[in-house]
Amino acid sequence: MQTVEPFTRIYQRACERKGGALALEALLSNCASAEDIAVIPDNLLLGELTKKVFQSGFVWRVVRQKWPGFCDVFFDFNIEKILLMSDEMLEEKARDVRIIRNANKVFTVRHNALMIHDLALEHGSFARFIANWPTENIIGLWAYLKQHGARLGGNTGPYALRAIGKDTFILSSDVEAYLRATKVFDGGINSKRSLAQIQQQFNVWQQQSNRSLQQISQIIAFSVGDNYVGMLQ
Template sequence: MTPFADIFARAAERKGGVEALEAMLATTRPRPPADIARMRDDRILAEMTRWIFYAGFTWKVIDDKWGAFEEAFWRFDPNACAFMTDDQFGTLMQNRGIVRNGAKIKAVQANGKFLLDLEAEHGSAARFFADWPDSDHVGLLDVLKKRASHLGGDAAGRFLRAIGKPAFITTRDVVAALVREGVVSRAPGGKRDLALVQAAFNAWSTESGRDLTAISRVLAMSIGE
């Protein structure tokens, strides 16, 4: 497998040099686990919701409506969202201030319940995410896919980055880089492929001391002439 130093050098050459590349990477630095653990669970539910609603919409549309989302969903209090009544759901479906997508509104309710379950199991949802090992990122993605709602694929990785958790995202450019490096032969679609991707990221992280987010972004920026 190609040393990460060589991949980094390729990305730096494409992006105007080492300093320019480091400046780009600095915009997405993860938070220390202790900082993630101190997050309020309502803010975690808010970020889940933001990335669920971003999917299929121009992000600016959601950002412009976000104040209305906060108000409509009780500031994303997990208890309030989890125990949403049918009447409250109906009111949300009539609220022109938000995006009235029934499946995604129901996802907020399901994810509120998920966070309450994590609180019961781990003391807080924030503690659960903070304590999960980065070396098993694919395991965390699997938890989100199975136990949360509407948090599969890229949305899960982007949500994790939003709360400060290191995450790789298998975008088109990242997949192209992984194929170039011989890690996989196609976009990873099953547990075996994802295990190979995780192993490669773990090796590059050990070599470079960089987190999953940085490695993912460097891979993406190493693509092209």
């Protein structure tokens, strides 16, 4: 596989692997509208960022199981209350058995609350800032979260955006392998040059398919790798 395929070919291969078009479509998920994202309370968005930070490099299931404890410990992620927390209070929270006791990640809650607070002052809400960001430059939003937030680099920021409904592709291992094999990029996957090349190609596929970035990346993942759901082997 040496050249980039038109999206119709990728889609056809995904259909073959998943047992047909109907089976494939049933596996795809939809992103939210900008209007729906814009009205999400900022405390819920901080919660999603925090969840993805704690899930990074950890067992996601355990974080989900402990999530009610996280909400109790961090006041349902009330931005104003969290910004008033001192280092000593955060250190105490990091010892609370109701959450995953990782002090470095606990401190990100206040850091990301401050980012959200500052953006809310400028844009009316963090949700509105996210909703209005153009998806044709979604990597720019990734970069912003990485630069101004805490522990939101790599796939953590994109996974958080996906969780709140923002249209974004995810550079999963399957997607990365396909993009590298077809020479969409040839450097480090997180370099500015590589991400720009990947964004450009996703924009082309979006024009070809009229689908969301989210569904395009899902279809790519389903078109490669050992995932023959719904097929006789």
